Amino acid sequence: MLHARAGAKALDLGATDLYALNILELTGPMTPGELGARTGLTTGPTTRLIDRLEHAGYVRRSADPGAKSSSNPSISPPTWTRC
Template sequence: MSTPEGSKESAIFRRYLSAVVLHAQAGAKAVGLGATDLYALNILELSGPMTPGELGTRTGLTTGPTTRLIDRLEAAGYVRRAADPGDRRKVIVEPVGRPADLDKVLAPARRAIGEILSEYPADQRAVLFEYFERAAAAYQRAAEEIA
């Protein structure tokens, strides 16, 4: 079932997505990073080390901007380039640190969302998290199709 564009449900969902993006941008700015920099750190934290090409694909950046992104994160001490253990000719980017104040900056929203989620019974939370997992995969696939 699809939610019709312009419906109340569609507007609520779009407001939610906009608020999530706005919060991520504000959080990145508060710790001295660009939104894409913080997004790249999140990708590395969730997925583990990867080649610069893979990181570029996941962030939607071309080669030049990906190199500058990695340079910035490496200079700030958040990532390092290392030889790929499976193929020493390749380079991988691995996370080595996080912005010191990131958890502090994100804590109020995490707390508020945690409180909202705690109001739902366990079976409804399970549905919500199943949705988050499936929707994340759907958005990832859609982004890959667009790119």
């Protein structure tokens, strides 16, 4: 647990932010709802989590080609060029 916190701090992220990035790295793009279910967060905190990660340049939102509505973006990690 301490290792995860140190890794998150080194990237200027919270532990939950790094946990979410790890999930995205391992599973690939997913909807905000899927990410919330995997992290155990409700919709509000999940949205704020994605906003923080997007603002920091770690994830990007893109339209989900399988969704009928464009209001359901998928989130995917970019190539790891930020570090």
